[in-house]
Amino acid sequence: MAGSAVISEKKKTETSNETKAESRYSVGSLAHGLNVIKAFDAEHREMTLTQVAERTGMSRAGARRYLLTLADLGYVYHDERLFRLSPKVMELGYTYLSSEPMTAIVQPYLDQLRDATGETIGLAVLDDGYIVHIARANSKRSLMAPTLTIGRRFPAIYTSPGRVMIALKGETDVEGYLDVADPSVNGPLRKKDVDSIRKALKKAQRDQYAMVEQEIEIGVRTLAVPIFNQSHEVVSALNILTNIAKIEKEYLMNECLPRMQAVAAEIQHAIVD
Incomplete structure (x- = not known):
């Protein structure tokens, strides 16, 4: 991972040159x-x-x-x-969703996991330093349960799906992700210390999952696991959103995490086939 960088100085220069060359188009x-x-x-x-x-x-x-x-x-x-x-x-968003076969494939699995846990489930992809949820199964159990909005973007570095995808893609330039993060959408409890975020990424790489508490929204704890393609490249992340006052961390780790990992494996087989 040490040799990987999101935005190296060389890449910045190349991107700048490409932008100038293509600006006329x-x-x-x-x-x-x-x-x-x-x-x-x-x-x-x-x-x-x-x-x-x-x-x-x-x-x-x-x-x-x-x-x-x-x-x-x-x-x-x-x-x-x-x-x-x-x-x-x-219609603009629907055009993307209708052209993305994964959204149709994963929905039954998200519904299955939502029904088994009672919690809100989402599928997120990484997009230029942000995560975007492209599929969801909102909780039916409680009015206090967090909900997901398709297409809403969050700075990846402050989310569990973002951290697990960044960690497993080998992208360790935390500063690059912090640079593109919009402070206006980050919660007051977000991790601001670069070293602590880097440690969180190393932990996510080691554990193959990531947990984030209240860094985007007060009262919300999320857990995410990766989904790989046939080349074992991480392409998305499955995540669960819970109310921190209602759901204990132990329940997430002991009950939800094994279910999520099993469903992620089923989704991987489905998208490969």
Whole structure:
């Protein structure tokens, strides 16, 4: 693992050169339009033109042009001074999910594990320093149980799926992952000390699982195990989300972890076949 790095100086230089060489092929309007869509979230479901301009770093005139274009295409609703996303935006995510065969394959296994444990189960992949859940089975047992949202991104370094995937991919440049982590979505109990995160990655590599407590969200403890492809490369992670006040760590380790490892093995056989 010592020779691996997420973003080495050489890679940074190569990436910078590639970006400059390929920038002439970039379509700025598309990038700006996507940034406008991404500006909306759970805390900003509806925004004025001024708010959108501030969150995207655009001028009011530029933001207005993109908002009205998105409205014409049906991706944004415009109600007097307020703008909000329309359900049509979900088509963009559905296009990915429908083209990803793993999501259809894994759903019965996630449901099976959810029913056996009573807890929320997710399947996450690594994407540029973040994890994204592409499949889920939310708990039916309790209103206090954590829930997962498909497509929501979290800094990988602060999550159990992210840590186990990073550790088993041999990517040890913790600073590189911390650089891309958005502080606004990290919980107040996250590990800030680089050495402690590096130790957590080494432990995940040794144990072949990772546990994270309250680093993204207060009251949530998560456990993740890796899923490998036929070349024994980690491609995703199976994780369980629990309420720290309701589920003891011993139950997770003694009851849930063996079940998760067994289901992960079944998923591996299914995706290889």
